[in-house]
Amino acid sequence: MRSLVFILGDQLSRDISSLDGFDARHDVVLMVEVADETTYVKHHKQKIALILSAMRHFAEELTRSGIAVEYVRLNDPNNTGSFSGELARATSRFKPHQIIVTEPGEWRVRRMMDDWSVDFDVPVEIRDDDRFMCSRAEFRRWAGDRKNYRMEFFYREMRRQSGLLMDDATPCGDRWNYDSENRKRLPSSERLPKRSTVEPDAITTDVLKLVAECFGDHFGDLETFGWAVTREDALCALDQFVADYLPKFGSYQDAMARDEPFVFHAVLSPYLNIGLLKPKEVCLAAERAFRAGHIPLNAAEGFIRQVLGWREFVRGVYWLEMPGYAETNALSATRPLPWFYWSGDTDMSCLSITIADTRRNAYAHHIQRLMVTGNFALLTGIRPSEIEEWYLIVYADAFDWVELPNTHGMVMFADGGMLASKPYAASGAYIDRMSDYCRGCRYNPKIKLGEGACPFNLLYWRFIAMNRAVLQHNPRMRIVYKNLDQMSGQRLQQLFREADEFLNQLDQPTPQREQQDLFSYNRQQIE
Numbered sequence: 001m002r003s004l005v006f007i008l009g010d011q012l013s014r015d016i017s018s019l020d021g022f023d024a025r026h027d028v029v030l031m032v033e034v035a036d037e038t039t040y041v042k043h044h045k046q047k048i049a050l051i052l053s054a055m056r057h058f059a060e061e062l063t064r065s066g067i068a069v070e071y072v073r074l075n076d077p078n079n080t081g082s083f084s085g086e087l088a089r090a091t092s093r094f095k096p097h098q099i100i101v102t103e104p105g106e107w108r109v110r111r112m113m114d115d116w117s118v119d120f121d122v123p124v125e126i127r128d129d130d131r132f133m134c135s136r137a138e139f140r141r142w143a144g145d146r147k148n149y150r151m152e153f154f155y156r157e158m159r160r161q162s163g164l165l166m167d168d169a170t171p172c173g174d175r176w177n178y179d180s181e182n183r184k185r186l187p188s189s190e191r192l193p194k195r196s197t198v199e200p201d202a203i204t205t206d207v208l209k210l211v212a213e214c215f216g217d218h219f220g221d222l223e224t225f226g227w228a229v230t231r232e233d234a235l236c237a238l239d240q241f242v243a244d245y246l247p248k249f250g251s252y253q254d255a256m257a258r259d260e261p262f263v264f265h266a267v268l269s270p271y272l273n274i275g276l277l278k279p280k281e282v283c284l285a286a287e288r289a290f291r292a293g294h295i296p297l298n299a300a301e302g303f304i305r306q307v308l309g310w311r312e313f314v315r316g317v318y319w320l321e322m323p324g325y326a327e328t329n330a331l332s333a334t335r336p337l338p339w340f341y342w343s344g345d346t347d348m349s350c351l352s353i354t355i356a357d358t359r360r361n362a363y364a365h366h367i368q369r370l371m372v373t374g375n376f377a378l379l380t381g382i383r384p385s386e387i388e389e390w391y392l393i394v395y396a397d398a399f400d401w402v403e404l405p406n407t408h409g410m411v412m413f414a415d416g417g418m419l420a421s422k423p424y425a426a427s428g429a430y431i432d433r434m435s436d437y438c439r440g441c442r443y444n445p446k447i448k449l450g451e452g453a454c455p456f457n458l459l460y461w462r463f464i465a466m467n468r469a470v471l472q473h474n475p476r477m478r479i480v481y482k483n484l485d486q487m488s489g490q491r492l493q494q495l496f497r498e499a500d501e502f503l504n505q506l507d508q509p510t511p512q513r514e515q516q517d518l519f520s521y522n523r524q525q526i527e
Contacts, residue, residue, distance in 0.1 A: 002023060031055055032086040050227045052207045059071045083109070102129050105129070105401040164308060193245065228271060266303065279307050318401045358394050384414040
């Protein structure tokens with residue numbers, strides 16, 4: 001045997017670099033389902049089911065095309081439960097001349113790979129993951145000696161390089177960014193097209209049963225599972241997004257609504273992140289729809305910016321700054337994560353709705369993540385590692401390379417502004433403006449102090465005051481601190497007292513509190 005090609009669960013692409021030059025006469029693909037990867041955090045049940053089912057479908061596709069696949073299932077009695085253990089077994093059996101693998105998306109897995117050549121006494125070739133539009137080397141050259149990274153400048157460079165939404169050297173419409181046109185509240189009269197889901201086939205049904213039996217104590221529901229688990233179905237999801245949702249995605253991408261957890265969002269990120277879709281092809285689909293006159297420019301640009309700009313950007317930051325990036329805590333936030341992030345049991349309607357959506361769907365769109373669950377974590381001073389672990393657990397699209405920079409830098413400002421130019425902190429007015437969540441809530445976003453005051457209003461000004469030493473010299477925060485200084489001492493004292501009373505309630509133990517069972521992942525243990 002010549003080569004053992006090891007394919008990970010987020011590398012489900014026929015053109016993955018590890019398959020380049022594959023010799024069907026002599027080479028073998030190894031794919032494994034292992035306990036370590038399903039439980040290093042207690043992933044949402046749907047996330048585990050999505051990845052395992054997609055892996056099994058992908059292995060069948062490879063087999064049908066004449067590729068030999070050694071596939072190890074989770075419940076195989078000989079399964080060692082780890083990548084390294086299964087590679088050791090496969091190496092002993094097949095005695096390959098070399099092991100070939102595409103670089104992983106996560107730092108902890110790359111650390112494992114660095115030891116494999118010595119561990120197995122076999123050469124290990126780790127190839128670049130060329131599914132991204134910006135390589136790690138290209139991002140490093142762009143970053144240069146910058147102390148801070150700004151996505152907007154990176155995004156413009158990527159537009160020039162890719163030619164997406166460009167008319168020769170000029171951006172379409174003579175503007176790079178249409179974000180200012182993408183902040184409309186969803187009208188109550190707006191009726192969204194019915195979103196298609198995929199009926200579980202025999203493979204997926206078996207996986208759902210396995211997940212229910214083995215991971216019953218994990219967060220999330222399985223009953224609503226309808227994810228695509230093949231490239232064919234993922235492409236259908238892309239087609240439906242472009243035809244039915246992308247035309248209004250731009251205008252309403254920041255909107256939130258009860259009973260509409262997806263609004264006009266693509267919900268394609270899980271497929272991109274496990275390899276069923278390619279970032280360039282989804283960007284080209286949006287551009288083609290714009291140039292054909294089917295969608296407005298602000299919709300095409302807003303979507304392409306998320307994929308070509310933000311997704312590529314956070315991946316570059318992750319690999320450039322790890323492992324030290326995860327340990328920064330610029331705002332010295334140390335509060336434990338409140339239990340209601342797991343239970344959804346809170347009187348704050350926006351949080352209750354978002355967490356319920358997350359439990360049901362393993363998904364929430366970026367404004368729910370940034371300005372509801374993230375904003376609350378920022379304002380209350382949640383320890384970054386705890387809210388980061390929560391995001392990694394609960395979302396089907398969460399992998400460390402994309403989740404960590406988004407949460408650490410964008411949500412928690414824990415990197416001190418390396419990634420974001422200011423903290424994304426907001427009072428209850430923002431949530432009220434962009435959603436219908438406040439309707440019927442116990443708290444009123446228009447009440448700033450006293451009975452019925454929205455906790456976001458109290459916590460916002462407490463956050464601003466408590467972090468003055470770090471934030472007051474930020475140019476984008478000057479007006480905020482000017483407004484703070486104009487408040488009377490008596491008003492501030494009442495505000496801080498009521499904010500502290502609210503925070504003290506969060507710290508009270510609850511009968512159901514079992515966070516330690518869910519917090520199993522400690523980055524320091526794997527450094």
